[in-house]
Amino acid sequence: MAHSVVDMKWLGHPVTSLxxxxxxxxxxxxxxxxNDMLNKCKQLxxxxxxxxxxHKTVEGADLQTGGTRRCIVTSTLHEAEMYANNxxxxxxxxxxxxxxxxxxxYDLRSKLQQFHVMVNNCDIxxxxxxTEPPAGKRWSAFIKxxxxxxxxxxxxxxxxxxxxxxxxxxxxxxxxxxxxxxxCGNSYSAGNLEQVxxxxxxxxERALHLTQELQQRGIxxxxxxxGSTPSCSQEVSTxxxxxxxxxxxNYIFYDSQQESLGSCSMDDIAVxxxxxxxxxxxxxxxxxxxxxxxxxxxxxxxxxxxxxxxHFQDNPNLKLVDMTQELGKVEAVHGKLDYSQYPIGSxxxxxxxxxxxxxxxxxxxxxxxxxCITEKWYPTRGW
Amino acid sequence: MAHSVVDMKWLGHPVTSLxxxxxxxxxxxxxxxxNDMLNKCKQLxxxxxxxxxxHKTVEGADLQTGGTRRCIVTSTLHEAEMYANNxxxxxxxxxxxxxxxxxxxYDLRSKLQQFHVMVNNCDIxxxxxxTEPPAGKRWSAFIKxxxxxxxxxxxxxxxxxxxxxxxxxxxxxxxxxxxxxxxCGNSYSAGNLEQVxxxxxxxxERALHLTQELQQRGIxxxxxxxGSTPSCSQEVSTxxxxxxxxxxxNYIFYDSQQESLGSCSMDDIAVxxxxxxxxxxxxxxxxxxxxxxxxxxxxxxxxxxxxxxxHFQDNPNLKLVDMTQELGKVEAVHGKLDYSQYPIGSxxxxxxxxxxxxxxxxxxxxxxxxxCITEKWYPTRGW
Numbered sequence: 209m210a211h212s213v214v215d216m217k218w219l220g221h222p223v224t225s226l227x228x229x230x231x232x233x234x235x236x237x238x239x240x241x242x243n244d245m246l247n248k249c250k251q252l253x254x255x256x257x258x259x260x261x262x263h264k265t266v267e268g269a270d271l272q273t274g275g276t277r278r279c280i281v282t283s284t285l286h287e288a289e290m291y292a293n294n295x296x297x298x299x300x301x302x303x304x305x306x307x308x309x310x311x312x313x314y315d316l317r318s319k320l321q322q323f324h325v326m327v328n329n330c331d332i333x334x335x336x337x338x339t340e341p342p343a344g345k346r347w348s349a350f351i352k353x354x355x356x357x358x359x360x361x362x363x364x365x366x367x368x369x370x371x372x373x374x375x376x377x378x379x380x381x382x383x384x385x386x387x388x389x390x391x392c393g394n395s396y397s398a399g400n401l402e403q404v405x406x407x408x409x410x411x412x413e414r415a416l417h418l419t420q421e422l423q424q425r426g427i428x429x430x431x432x433x434x435g436s437t438p439s440c441s442q443e444v445s446t447x448x449x450x451x452x453x454x455x456x457x458n459y460i461f462y463d464s465q466q467e468s469l470g471s472c473s474m475d476d477i478a479v480x481x482x483x484x485x486x487x488x489x490x491x492x493x494x495x496x497x498x499x500x501x502x503x504x505x506x507x508x509x510x511x512x513x514x515x516x517x518x519h520f521q522d523n524p525n526l527k528l529v530d531m532t533q534e535l536g537k538v539e540a541v542h543g544k545l546d547y548s549q550y551p552i553g554s555x556x557x558x559x560x561x562x563x564x565x566x567x568x569x570x571x572x573x574x575x576x577x578x579x580c581i582t583e584k585w586y587p588t589r590g591w
Numbered sequence: 592m593a594h595s596v597v598d599m600k601w602l603g604h605p606v607t608s609l610x611x612x613x614x615x616x617x618x619x620x621x622x623x624x625x626n627d628m629l630n631k632c633k634q635l636x637x638x639x640x641x642x643x644x645x646h647k648t649v650e651g652a653d654l655q656t657g658g659t660r661r662c663i664v665t666s667t668l669h670e671a672e673m674y675a676n677n678x679x680x681x682x683x684x685x686x687x688x689x690x691x692x693x694x695x696x697y698d699l700r701s702k703l704q705q706f707h708v709m710v711n712n713c714d715i716x717x718x719x720x721x722t723e724p725p726a727g728k729r730w731s732a733f734i735k736x737x738x739x740x741x742x743x744x745x746x747x748x749x750x751x752x753x754x755x756x757x758x759x760x761x762x763x764x765x766x767x768x769x770x771x772x773x774x775c776g777n778s779y780s781a782g783n784l785e786q787v788x789x790x791x792x793x794x795x796e797r798a799l800h801l802t803q804e805l806q807q808r809g810i811x812x813x814x815x816x817x818g819s820t821p822s823c824s825q826e827v828s829t830x831x832x833x834x835x836x837x838x839x840x841n842y843i844f845y846d847s848q849q850e851s852l853g854s855c856s857m858d859d860i861a862v863x864x865x866x867x868x869x870x871x872x873x874x875x876x877x878x879x880x881x882x883x884x885x886x887x888x889x890x891x892x893x894x895x896x897x898x899x900x901x902h903f904q905d906n907p908n909l910k911l912v913d914m915t916q917e918l919g920k921v922e923a924v925h926g927k928l929d930y931s932q933y934p935i936g937s938x939x940x941x942x943x944x945x946x947x948x949x950x951x952x953x954x955x956x957x958x959x960x961x962x963c964i965t966e967k968w969y970p971t972r973g974w
Contacts, residue, residue, distance in 0.1 A: 328869075498974075534666045591611065
């Protein structure tokens with residue numbers, strides 16, 4: 209969100225001068241993660257429609273789009289509006305459309321040269337064709353296809369429903385059929401890198417199969433895309449060049465969940481929560497840190513390679529065993545804590561399990577180059 | 592947080608006109624919850640030092656203090672600063688103090704007639720006595736005592752440490768001993784109302800025992816308090832009138848966790864997440880709603896009386912089985928879903944498991960009287 213007050217506080221200071229907890233974004237890593245994904249798409253000859261929900265900032269989306277401010281997907285109307293107000297174009301509101309959303313979509317359609325909605329069923333297509341769009345424009349819609357994720361979308365096996373919706377969108381007075389959108393969220397349930405690839409390839413095949421089915425009926429998909437960070441962070445498959453776009457999002461930051469899925473190395477993770485030690489309790493083998501659930505969220509427990517909620521950078525023997533709102537309890541994974549290593553006030557860095565969730569807890573992200581704060585990013589929020 | 596832009600949007604409208612997800616605050620219930628706690632303290636002849644971290648708003652703290660804007664406890668320095676900037680007095684920064692906090696505490700001590708810190712160990716007391724306070728003032732400190740909660744505080748059995756700290760605070764050049772602060776967070780682990788009372792009474796006895804130990808050594812506690820919403824929502828004990836204050840916080844809103852502990856009835860819960868149905872999936876017996884973890888948090892799974900994350904108001908047969916960032920998956924607890932009852936776009940209301948956590952996800956709270964939006968509260972956030 210463009211911040212109305214010019215506030216230089218902390219710029220040029222070392223990150224270690226910040227109050228804690230603080231959300232740190234390593235600019236070089238973010239830039240590398242963004243460039244790598246852009247290069248991958250270039251190599252495949254397809255577009256990157258970056259999902260922006262992980263960070264919800266103008267600056268992050270600038271890096272994701274290589275500065276073009278074109279071709280993004282949002283998870284909320286509020287995000288779409290924020291990006292539209294900041295000069296972004298070709299925005300997909302990537303959420304199951306319901307009639308209640310139409311007034312705000314009308315305003316977005318008025319404002320943007322390219323604005324797309326995502327439809328989930330025939331009824332909303334009928335509604336779109338009964339709803340006058342802004343003069344000289346049409347409602348451009350992607351059909352959301354469920355290719356095995358079991359969340360939103362028309363089941364990929366239900367060819368007839370997809371064909372019916374595509375026909376209605378192509379032939380309707382107010383609509384334009386844009387193509388197919390598949391979110392391969394089931395890649396998050398994969399056990400390892402090979403399984404992620406298998407899930408990804410299945411999603412690609414199912415999307416392309418449906419595209420062909422439509423083509424055989426004379427309906428052209430202008431765009432066909434699949435996405436999820438695990439799917440898109442792997443070595444590409446040649447079949448992916450038959451898509452027109454991919455739409456991962458979390459890759460801008462990555463996190464320890466992505467590391468465990470083989471999407472990235474720990475060193476690629478661009479975000480950390482900085483925290484300070486606030487108390488020692490040798491009697492029960494604990495230290496307290498100023499990172500509670502308000503600073504990290506309670507996601508990830510039991511889902512990482514050590515017990516607890518998160519990995520501590522350079523401190524593999526620390527585990528975060530519990531959190532209340534503003535306090536975290538830290539213990540040794542093995543043996544006893546050496547308290548002399550963690551004096552009160554000393555700083556620790558935590559890799560979030562799920563950076564989309566953790567980022568949402570912060571009003572500001574402190575962006576740094578090496579140890580120096582270079583920018584502050586203000587994410588938007590709300591709906 | 593006082594909001595700089597006068598924004599009348601939604602005021603006077605029915606809550607059902609709001610975009611979803613939305614965080615609704617029932618003004619009558621909040622007022623009743625606040626008055627009940629104030630009356631309980633009046634009856635006991637003690638002060639209510641309301642914890643404000645649940646809501647972080649000026650308006651909520653106005654109701655908690657009965658309009659006096661005096662005697663609150665905060666969980667962050669940022670909250671303390673926000674309240675100090677809005678005319679509140681007698682603020683306790685209720686967090687383990689570390690040297691890094693001292694500059695901001697200095698500014699708060701300058702600004703306020705009564706500002707207290709909370710100390711956890713001897714070292715920080717020594718540091719306080721080496722740190723010049725604002726002219727004509729002292730550092731007023733509560734000793735945090737751990738009476739069984741096993742989080743922050745000096746162990747209640749460690750009388751000598753408490754005595755040493757109290758002496759140092761009483762005799763030091765820059766400090767003033769305010770008294771003892773006990774958070775009975777272990778009341779949350781109690782299985783039922785009777786166990787909550789047992790935990791509460793034990794915390795009270797331990798606090799009063801230490802007070803007496805200090806008194807026998809000629810050290811007077813100006814204030815002795817215990818707190819937690821489960822402990823303070825029960826029928827009072829006569830022994831509580833020997834305290835000087837209690838400091839619950841969550842009671843302003845309550846939630847389904849509190850209901851399960853016997854702190855309140857479901858009807859006392861003043862906050863709900865309003866959500867809309869966005870998709871039907873009869874093949875897998877699900878509906879999707881626009882309440883994902885970004886609107887509720889993932890706290891509470893498996894901890895309520897039905898499976899899943901939360902209770903739906905007036906729909907005891909619905910369970911929230913999974914959430915991604917912006918979508919929730921809802922199924923029937925028993926039997927099949929009757930989809931005709933939940934048309935796409937229809938509204939459902941969710942009782943949060945932990946209202947402190949859920950409230951923190953929202954940039955604005957919509958306060959309503961019956962079904963009409965009467966106020967918007969803007970919580971502060973950050974550290």
